[in-house]
Amino acid sequence: MVKDKLIVALDFHTKEDALALVDKLGDSVVFYKVGMELFYRVGSSIIEELKKRNKKIFLDLKLHDIPNTVAQGLCSLLYQGVDIMNVHASGGYTMMKTAADTVRAEAKKMGIEAPKIIAVTILTSINEADWEGLGQTASIKDQVIRLAKLTKEAGLDGVVASPQEAKFIREACGEDFLIITPGVRPAGASIDDQSRIATPARALADGATHLVVGRPIRVAQNPVEAVENILKEMENA
Numbered sequence: 178m179v180k181d182k183l184i185v186a187l188d189f190h191t192k193e194d195a196l197a198l199v200d201k202l203g204d205s206v207v208f209y210k211v212g213m214e215l216f217y218r219v220g221s222s223i224i225e226e227l228k229k230r231n232k233k234i235f236l237d238l239k240l241h242d243i244p245n246t247v248a249q250g251l252c253s254l255l256y257q258g259v260d261i262m263n264v265h266a267s268g269g270y271t272m273m274k275t276a277a278d279t280v281r282a283e284a285k286k287m288g289i290e291a292p293k294i295i296a297v298t299i300l301t302s303i304n305e306a307d308w309e310g311l312g313q314t315a316s317i318k319d320q321v322i323r324l325a326k327l328t329k330e331a332g333l334d335g336v337v338a339s340p341q342e343a344k345f346i347r348e349a350c351g352e353d354f355l356i357i358t359p360g361v362r363p364a365g366a367s368i369d370d371q372s373r374i375a376t377p378a379r380a381l382a383d384g385a386t387h388l389v390v391g392r393p394i395r396v397a398q399n400p401v402e403a404v405e406n407i408l409k410e411m412e413n414a
């Protein structure tokens with residue numbers, strides 16, 4: 178169902194504000210993303226509340242450290258019981274492989290299903306000028322493809338990338354690979370601090386498995402209508 182492919186970003190400072198949106202959207206949204214803004218402030222209580230409402234959860238904390246630290250950090254997060262967790266692909270092959278192997282072994286010991294582990298390629302806010310400032314020589318697109326292939330080789334379940342790169346990642350990494358795309362903007366919506374964006378229809382047509390949408394829903398005058406319009410566009414894609 179198309180609604181399983183929409184992940185709404187709960188970028189709020191308080192649990193009350195986040196749950197007010199969740200309750201307003203009701204059954205139209207089944208998947209939520211909890212990121213650092215909300216989790217650092219309210220911790221696991223938001224996860225418990227979302228689970229009480231039978232929602233799926235992507236815990237987007239983007240871990241980036243040495244292999245053992247990331248692996249053990251993810252093992253601590255396993256107790257949250259979320260569906261997807263993530264690391265930065267620029268942490269490298271060894272970090273990603275250690276993280277995925279350790280988390281899966283720990284989940285097995287705990288008798289729970291391991292969450293999907295995915296890696297952030299290049300943030301969707303990064304534009305050509307930022308990229309040049311980082312001293313990179315490959316293009317953003319080539320580096321995203323390289324990191325996606327590395328993520329796959331390390332045994333992770335998928336990547337976070339811009340919808341503009343979804344098509345190339347799908348070609349390089351095959352069908353059975355999650356491509357989760359933030360940077361999704363319905364036509365005419367404010368771009369905010371995103372750079373490499375596409376519409377919901379384009380993102381899906383190019384091979385994204387899930388679309389992450391925050392502000393176009395969160396700050397909409399009518400968030401319920403904003404979700405309905407995005408889902409309609411996704412259905413027609």
Ligand SMILES: O=c1ccn([C@@H]2O[C@H](COP(=O)(O)O)[C@@H](O)[C@H]2O)c(=O)[nH]1
Nearest residue numbers: 186212299300301359360389390391392
């Ligand atoms: O490359 C990335 C990785 C993560 N994000 C996160 O997605 C949402 C997008 O929110 P919008 O309001 O729709 O821009 C936000 O939580 C980011 O932290 C990303 O945008 N790009």
